[in-house]
């Protein structure tokens with residue numbers, strides 16, 4: 078089992094509908110998106126594992142004034158995944174004008190979509206999407 | 211360890227300017243040097259703050275040009291600092307530590323920014339570059355969006371209906387515009403009403419236009435020196451009683467946005483070093499980039515319990531002449547004074563120094579003895595604090 082999960086491997090996973098993360102041998106926390114050490118205890122004793130693609134919305138906003146090149150309005154949310162790690166993404170199956178406080182606590186499934194990279198970014202990126210159940 | 215003190219302070223008017231970053235910085239830098247009864251040749255290091263000069267003017271590596279534009283000696287090193295909105299506060303803290311450690315006796319620190327010159331679409335885009343580029347920026351998250359998510363979570367977590375929270379947030383904007391109306395250098399010098407805030411364009415739900423600070427142009431600078439030298443040079447040196455700085459990761463690591471954990475760590479460092487508590491602070495310039503940010507700050511700095519700071523402005527407790535123990539953002543804050551990000555921290559220090567010297571005019575907080583500076587950079591990921599005091 079590999080102990081390293083790079084940005085590219087994580088991205089390739091998302092492109093193939095696999096949500097990769099890291100399980101800490103020392104404290105049992107899951108870390109995703111990937112980094113070199115456990116987000117909870119800093120341990121490097123990590124195993125690459127496939128994570129469940131579900132979670133709950135903890136908070137959100139509707140972006141109405143966006144950076145140039147984006148198409149508002151759209152919904153950004155922070156989701157606590159089933160593994161306990163939090164991730165940021167877009168809620169895709171709701172009219173942004175209908176988004177309200179009742180979104181908090183709603184269960185979602187995770188997927189991804191390719192986002193065109195900014196001219197200042199290193200290429201296109203698979204960004205997380207949330208679908209309300 | 212030696213003691214550090216602040217001598218001259220200066221800021222340009224904040225708002226929309228035709229001047230270049232170098233011209234703005236030269237205006238503030240030279241004025242701070244003159245107010246210190248020093249000459250450029252006396253400055254031993256320049257700690258120069260600027261975040262987005264490359265997007266604003268196509269100018270990287272601005273520090274040596276700022277250095278020559280105010281006539282500093284070639285032997286005085288110039289270093290650029292970038293910690294998003296906390297840039298200048300971090301530069302000032304590093305200067306304080308260098309003076310305390312005996313490396314230098316006299317340092318000029320501050321910053322400049324032309325955020326307004328970029329226009330809103332490019333400014334919004336470049337500010338969003340301070341989010342985590344691989345895993346957060348691609349979602350289209352913006353700076354107001356971050357504090358908007360904090361507002362929704364706050365409403366949910368503490369059971370405060372959103373419509374009620376929004377009214378209290380509007381009162382923060384009203385208070386800071388009231389303070390700004392007394393500040394001739396503020397970007398906005400007009401009072402506003404709760405109704406006007408609540409009728410504004412929605413920027414990122416639930417934050418509306420007047421919940422947000424403006425993109426501003428401006429510069430500010432301060433001179434830091436060893437305390438004995440400071441006493442020889444100026445009548446009222448302002449002493450650095452304590453400092454703190456802390457760093458946190460991306461929002462997905464921070465998780466609970468109602469607590470700015472880096473602030474809690476940073477300000478504890480500053481209180482401990484100063485042997486002071488939140489109750490000792492008379493006046494505070496804190497990071498109100500959005501109305502919600504002021505609520506998070508007054509709680510994180512220990513003025514209010516968590517979940518209890520949201521209606522402080524409504525109750526008139528944080529207002530000039532109010533009934534609370536600490537006046538918050540008498541300058542107008544980022545909200546009304548403006549927010550040229552690389553300069554903001556130095557302008558906050560300028561306000562606190564003038565308050566502690568009794569030189570704040572119409573904005574003077576009666577009997578202010580101890581002041582706190584609080585600056586947040588990026589997505590709650592850098593916080594820097596300074597506790598300043600007048601005579602001991």
Ligand SMILES: [Zn+2]
Pocket residue numbers: 101102103104105106115116117118119120
């Ligand atoms: Zn661990």
